[in-house]
Amino acid sequence: MTVSRRLARPRDNRWIAGVCSGLARRFGVSPGIMRLIFVISCLLPGPQFIAYLVLWAVLPNE
Template structure:
């Protein structure tokens, strides 16, 4: 059974993007948040990607399995 990429209701901090990615890939949400914060030290479009995922990832309540 594959896990869907959704923003969970439990464990979300800001928008739930890191928690959703962690849930999807079997990692801890804290680790994904730490990796995101460390990635901010590098040049790139991390914040824009996070905003896009926030818009595109549905809430867990709105997804039918």
Template sequence: MNTLQRPLNGRIFGGVCAGLAQRFGWRPSTVRILFVLSCLLPGPQFLAYLALWIIMPSEGSARATA
């Protein structure tokens, strides 16, 4: 399996959904649609997205290779 990281290509906004899709073998559009739909429910989805954006290393960064 791939490691959890934000890809350099295919990003729309931060690359979190694309990174999650790449990690679990899903299509990025599916993950994006699921995220948008989850935002209709109460909960901290937006904060989770921001946290993942900060925590997930970008593809090719020094943190990703360590």
């Protein structure tokens, strides 16, 4: 099985938009871990939710 290293939103294993799944696939971690990192990061101050929306709009579908 080949692992895609291109940053894109996968059509499978999505929850909302596939951004966390795409990032997880790109960096070689589990999608569940990436989602957990995102949720924990949302508890900290910063533009995490805005970055998620931007990635949703910018990243292409597979």
